[in-house]
Amino acid sequence: MSAAVSKRPSLYATAVGKKYAMAVSGLILMGYVLLHMIGNLKVYFGAESLNAYAEWLREIGEPALPREWLLWGMRFVLLAAVFIHIHAAYALTMMNRRARPVKYESKRDFVAADFASRTMRWTGIIVVLFVIWHLLDLTWGTTNPDFVKGDVYRNLIASFERAPVAIFYVLANMALGVHLYHGAWSLFQSMGWYGTWRRSFAIGFAAIVVMGNVSFPLAVMFGVIN
Template structure:
């Protein structure tokens, strides 16, 4: 009996354990996405409001903590959550393929599957590529020819004034919305939480994020923010 106990697989090695990791890392990322969107709403209050918010992010925690320590803690947490989410998603995909080596046997089965669930892999890839571009565009600057370090309001305006870039942001956030919708809905099942309103929650959460994020490039393109 002790030998059998010694060979018991860890929770993470099971599909259920991996779904827990997907759900928990997903909740961390959802909280960040919401906070990030709400913070960026300060663009509607002018350059001073957005720039002050940007500086505050680097100073939050002072004087108890050195400058930017809390910001870097958040960044490291997010990096860990993203890594765990991607790795676990890949492992779950492999488990599902081994469990069902054949594709859908009929068109009816394929159509019946939820569109968001069927496109999770592709929307996830789009979001990852978009995050990389977003960092190069508004955080580090190589993708923005008019980038000015320390001037986030200027960088946002000059970036979104480029129509192709604005379109990229809009399309990417639509993909993010689809990804969030299915992720927000399925995490309840993964965590074993039975809630009758989980689909409504997923719809509202994804809708708020998409509307907020898409509003930024549109506001710049139409001159609402300049």
């Protein structure tokens, strides 16, 4: 027997492992965007309701944990999920390119590949840029000149009263919807969950999140909330 024992590659080093990583991190992020949208629906119940919800998020976990510890813990989980999702997507793209150096010759196959992979890549970039702007705008107030710390309702109104910002939010959420639809469809396949329900779920989930998120800037622009 040879003294040198060859090491098996880790699961993540394989394409299957990366697909699992993308699927699990995608599920975490999907859960977040849905809960985030549902929480923000409190804007329709007025400033007191939305601000109380925001304060509850800071207090959640008390008194077992210090203030905001659980909130920061969830943020770190989300950040890790984002990093894993992006890294796995990039690594899979590189693996696929090495495995298939020759481009699609069939026009039909090329269209399918373009829709499934290239659209996901660009919508993913748009979503990342949108998240950065969202944090600068409504979390830290860097890009919101009328930002008041702790007054989530006021900050939301002040942000979406600017037409270019509201339009950007609408377009970015449409890109998010495309990404969610294809992501949901792909992750079920990666996890081995097959069924005719996959398409319906992917469409329904993306539609619910997008309609909810898009309603906020439109409600401000048309004076439904002020």
